[in-house]
Amino acid sequence: MKRRVLYISGIISGVFTAILTIFGIIATNKLMFMKLKESDFILERETLAKRFDGKWYETVRKEDIWIDSPNGYRLKAIFLKPLETTNTVIICHGVTENKTNSMRFARLFERLGFNSVVYDHRRHGDSGGKTTSFGFYEKIDLKAIVEAVRNRIGKRALLGIHGESMGAATTILYAGTYEDEANFYIVDCPFSDFTEQILHILRKETPLRTSMALRIANIFLKMRDGYSLNSVSPIEVVGNIEKPVLFIHSMEDDFILPYMTTDLYHAKEGPKMLKLFKRGAHAKSFNENPVLYEKKIDEFLGRFHLKV
Numbered sequence: 051m052k053r054r055v056l057y058i059s060g061i062i063s064g065v066f067t068a069i070l071t072i073f074g075i076i077a078t079n080k081l082m083f084m085k086l087k088e089s090d091f092i093l094e095r096e097t098l099a100k101r102f103d104g105k106w107y108e109t110v111r112k113e114d115i116w117i118d119s120p121n122g123y124r125l126k127a128i129f130l131k132p133l134e135t136t137n138t139v140i141i142c143h144g145v146t147e148n149k150t151n152s153m154r155f156a157r158l159f160e161r162l163g164f165n166s167v168v169y170d171h172r173r174h175g176d177s178g179g180k181t182t183s184f185g186f187y188e189k190i191d192l193k194a195i196v197e198a199v200r201n202r203i204g205k206r207a208l209l210g211i212h213g214e215s216m217g218a219a220t221t222i223l224y225a226g227t228y229e230d231e232a233n234f235y236i237v238d239c240p241f242s243d244f245t246e247q248i249l250h251i252l253r254k255e256t257p258l259r260t261s262m263a264l265r266i267a268n269i270f271l272k273m274r275d276g277y278s279l280n281s282v283s284p285i286e287v288v289g290n291i292e293k294p295v296l297f298i299h300s301m302e303d304d305f306i307l308p309y310m311t312t313d314l315y316h317a318k319e320g321p322k323m324l325k326l327f328k329r330g331a332h333a334k335s336f337n338e339n340p341v342l343y344e345k346k347i348d349e350f351l352g353r354f355h356l357k358v
Contacts, residue, residue, distance in 0.1 A: 075270060078270045078271050078275070081182070081184070081248075081267070081271065082180075082181040082182060082275055083181065083182070084145060084182055086146045086148075087146045087147060089148060089175065092147060092150045093150050096150055096154065099337070101153070101337070102153045107153065111131040111132065112128055112129060112131060113128070113129040113131070114128055114129075115128070115167075115198065117169075117194050117195055117198045118194065119172065119178070119190065119191045119194050120193075121179065121191065122178075124177065124178050125169055125170065125177045125194065126169060126170050128167070128168050128169070129165070129166075129167050129199070130156050130168065131165045132160050132165065133164070135163065135164070135165060135207075136165075136204055136206075136207035137164050137165065137203075137209075138164060138199060138209055139166045139167070139209075140167045140192075140210070140212070140232075141166055141168050141212050142188075142211065142212065142213035142216075142220055142221055143168075143170075143171065143214060143217050144215030144218075146174075147174070149168040149175055150175075152166075152168040153168065154336060154337075155212055155336070156168055158336075158343075158347070159210075162344070162348060162351065163357070164210070167195065171216070172191055177191075181275050182216075183277060183282070184216055184244055184282050185216060185223045185244070185284070186277045186282050187277075188216070188223075189220050189224040192220055192221070192224040193224055196224070196232060197231065200231045208233050208356060209233050210234045210235065211224070211225070211234075211236070212237075212238070213235075213237050213238065214238040214239060214333050215239050215306065215332065218237035218238050218240030219240040219282070221235055221237050221240070222287065222291070223284055223287060225287075225290075225291045225293065226287025226289070226290040226291050227287055230291075230293070232293060233293060233294075234293055234294045234295070234296075234350075234351070234354065234356050235291070235295045236295075236296045236347060236350070237295060237297055237311075238298040238299070239298065239299050239303055239306050239311065239332060239333055240284055240297075240310065240311060241284070241306045241310050242284055242310040242311075242314050243282075243284070243285050243286075243310075244279050244282035244283060245264060245279040247306060247310070248279060250307065251305075264279065268280075285317055288314050289317050289318060292320055294320075294321035294323075294350070294354040294356070295321070295322045295323075296323045296324075296347065296350040297312075297314060297318075297323070298311070298324075298325050298326075298335055298346070299311035299312075299325075299327070299335065300326070300327045300329065300330030300332075300334060300335045302328070302329060303331060303332045303333075304332070305331075305332035306332060308326060311324070312326075323349075323350050323353065
């Protein structure tokens with residue numbers, strides 16, 4: 051009888067372990083290998099919306115750059131140089147997008163007197179890398195991009211970084227972790243804490259309502275990709291940023307909630323500004339409010355003496 055109980059207990063334990071393992075692999079697959087948008091789809095979408103000008107892109111002075119990441123792959127960047135200036139903004143796109151989606155901001159910064167560098171995050175576009183880490187490894191890549199750009203433009207040139215969504219979180223993680231080389235930052239709809247963000251998505255889109263799923267996913271993420279969810283937390287490092295930061299969000303965003311940006315704004319000490327737009331879903335602040343968006347950046351640059 052005792053042996054039978056042990057046998058049944060062993061089967062139950064084995065089945066439970068197998069279920070947890072399957073769940074952990076599926077959950078981390080959705081994070082590490084999130085489905086990316088096709089490059090042709092992004093190009094067509096941006097062209098039809100008149101946010102990407104093919105004629106401008108073909109004629110503008112530019113330089114293709116391949117930058118070695120300390121993480122062991124190469125990053126594809128394009129240095130756009132429409133102006134006779136060394137002042138430059140690096141533009142970081144959001145998850146599932148690519149550098150084509152950053153061209154709309156390149157045109158904006160051109161109007162404000164800056165050249166720009168657009169690049170593909172790891173596993174996106176033409177860059178290498180096997181997984182998406184939502185800022186953990188991406189911040190190291192951004193450091194490599196910044197160093198390469200600074201070497202090209204010199205120490206005296208103004209250098210800014212603009213990030214959207216995951217790109218915004220990556221920007222904060224970079225600026226708050228390293229002795230940075232940039233002069234200012236603009237972060238559009240960043241999440242403040244990745245654990246909190248994933249829990250929000252689980253509660254919004256799945257029947258899961260507890261943090262147990264996160265704990266399981268965290269164990270497998272650490273084993274499979276070398277980091278944990280709680281190590282991707284912009285709110286923990288934003289207070290280290292000394293340079294000016296402009297925080298942007300749209301109140302209609304229900305994917306990354308606006309309170310995350312206001313929390314980051316309040317946690318950041320020193321020079322800063324906050325703009326919350328009434329209109330715009332996630333990562334649509336510029337698309338829905340292009341004139342006001344540009345005016346706010348212009349105001350930010352003027353307030354902190356960053357105008358060209």
